[in-house]
Amino acid sequence: MANPPLQPVRGTRDLIGEDFRGHHHVVGTARRILALYGHEEWATPIFESTAVFARSLGETSDVVSKEMYSFEDRGGDSITLRPEGTAGVCRALVSNGLTQANLPRKVFYAGPMFRYERPQKGRYRQFHQIGAEVLGAAEPLADAEVIAAGWHILQELGISEGVVLEINTLGDAESRDAYRAALLEHFTAHQAALSPDSQVRLAKNPMRILDSKDEGDRAIVATAPTIQPFLTAAAAGFFDAVLRHLDTLGVPTRQNPRIVRGLDYYSHTAFEFVTDRLGAQGTVMAGGRYDGLVAEMGGPATPSVGWAAGVERLSMLLAAAPAAPRPVAVIPVGEAQEAAALGLLQDLRRAGLVAEIAYKGNLKRRMERANRLSARAALILGEDELAAGQVQLRDLDAGSQATIPLAEAVSRLGA
RNA sequence: GCGGUCGUAGCUCAGCUGGUAGAGCGCCAGGUUGUGGUCUUGGAUGUCGCGGGUUCGAGCCCCGUCGAUCGCCCCA
Incomplete structure (x- = not known):
């Protein structure tokens, strides 16, 4: 079991x-x-x-x-x-x-x-x-x-x-004592008409009757003295x-x-x-x-x-809780690109950008994960681009993609 | 502590006068072995909150219990 x-x-x-x-x-x-x-x-x-x-x-x-x-x-x-x-x-x-x-x-x-x-x-x-x-x-x-x-x-x-x-x-203290005495007198006079809860309050703390939600109590409260004259x-x-x-x-x-x-x-x-x-x-x-x-x-x-x-x-x-931060997804296309991806990942974080890398998966999987994290952009590191010192920058909202120099990745993402 | 309502798939819910479970969303896989979100095809879902009882048979009826929720009391 x-x-x-x-x-x-x-x-x-x-x-x-x-x-x-x-x-x-x-x-x-x-x-x-x-x-x-x-x-x-x-x-x-x-x-x-x-x-x-x-x-x-x-x-x-x-x-x-x-x-x-x-x-x-x-x-x-x-x-x-x-x-x-x-x-x-x-x-x-x-x-x-x-x-x-x-x-x-x-x-x-x-x-x-x-x-x-x-x-x-x-x-x-x-x-x-x-x-x-x-x-x-x-x-x-x-x-x-x-x-x-x-x-x-x-x-x-x-x-x-x-x-x-x-x-x-x-x-x-002086005002309160005088007021309490007056309330006690008022509510005691109407004791029989008070709700059971308020009859208990009368003995314990008569001031509590003032905020009773009971309909019948409210009528009695309406005619009760306020504290003002006793201040x-x-x-x-x-x-x-x-x-x-x-x-x-x-x-x-x-x-x-x-x-x-x-x-x-x-x-x-x-x-x-x-x-x-x-x-x-x-x-x-x-x-x-x-x-x-x-x-x-x-x-x-x-x-x-x-x-x-x-x-x-x-x-x-609150109308809505603040949204979670939207990361940038760094995506190596093959294992050979992982080291470069990790370097870029840390550069982004050091620049104050929220950045994520998936621990496993092919390009499609990683793109799916980026989407689930509501990433705002993906930086895709392919073998050919990397050899030329470039990466693909994909805007995940617009769906547009451009090849940019690797060195510009951080600044292009608005650090 | 007291009273009302409710507990079915991960989520929101359907389930006839009791005949042993379904939808949508989500999830997984394929269409697309270097591209998500959209589209399309297929797939897996579950101690029906838990325990007992009635019955040939209980998701459905009865009792208890746990939890959620709304109200009372009280309080932020």
Whole structure:
């Protein structure tokens, strides 16, 4: 019996061909744009002590309570595959003693994240995120700038048309406590009419009811108070400044008082770039301000702001992944011509041209292979031509062919 | 964790009231032993996701399971 076929683990997938090129294009574009904004790239470990996430994301958040890939390593320590990137970056800031010098510090990261969830369109158990953080900046301009960088990336990817920035403020602790109390009062009054899910939310985190998708809930939410009247003067002023800077930086915004971020560490600015083109997973880039997180990691108070974006989701919005490069095919007609062909092959590559040679096959086979690689041109080295210091240059799109001096091959192909 | 839909050739799919599999594309070979893509002729495709059950007989019916997909929860 043959071995049973192996399947990828549920919620994981291979990135091959067009999928990989789309993914690579998203990450590469983010890397390039964020460099323009002064972000440096960090690579933190893919797994951390479980405490790094449990403490920062909030013990009761779904991510911590039911979605983490946690395991005990051989030394008996509890380890978790990172479900998101910000906690690791903050931990790294503290671990590396970077909390004093050169703040604010702008960071970019990209890599795989892991959450044990039911897979769905645009949602995987191993997925990839890019993220930008501005660490150690309490000013509203930091919020606006990092959001502007995200918008810039979406524009550069050509997908900003169908995406809107929804933004809200969660206020400071004082505003939030007052608002939470008011919400609790409002929803408790309508408790019986709430959906079962929202009755649970009422006990755990009443703010979550605000973004419920349940029809009945929406009617109750519509009459719920917004946070605005509960904002302290400082919190209101902060949010106004963020909005003003975003306007100045050319980022269109839509205020949405129902936005609530899922992770506990957010305060003040909360935002999501959303689209209606991805079904239920409309959030494509999201983040906010997290002034208390670095302190949670054992560092000094380090007000910070940032966002993360799902690479798979951004990639799905791309009109088309960039095409693979089109090589030049070098084709020796007989074995005697192979040495000359290999020399030419390396000359082309040294000149920066993508060039390929088949490992075997006659002229017809090699031409077929060149076609399959969507080669743009073939350089055919025949015995007679080579003896005269010449090669055949065939344009595979036009189908035209010309005899040219071997020495001109590289320059004729536009090096 | 919960609910809906779906798993047939490498890909996209067809397969009648159950009678032991088909198309297109792709692939391979010839027409063209120094020329691809177009054209033409021929050829090979398969544990019908997996396991069990019903039946004389199951791709088709039943149960389970794995996977995909869409939605809920939640989230990027």
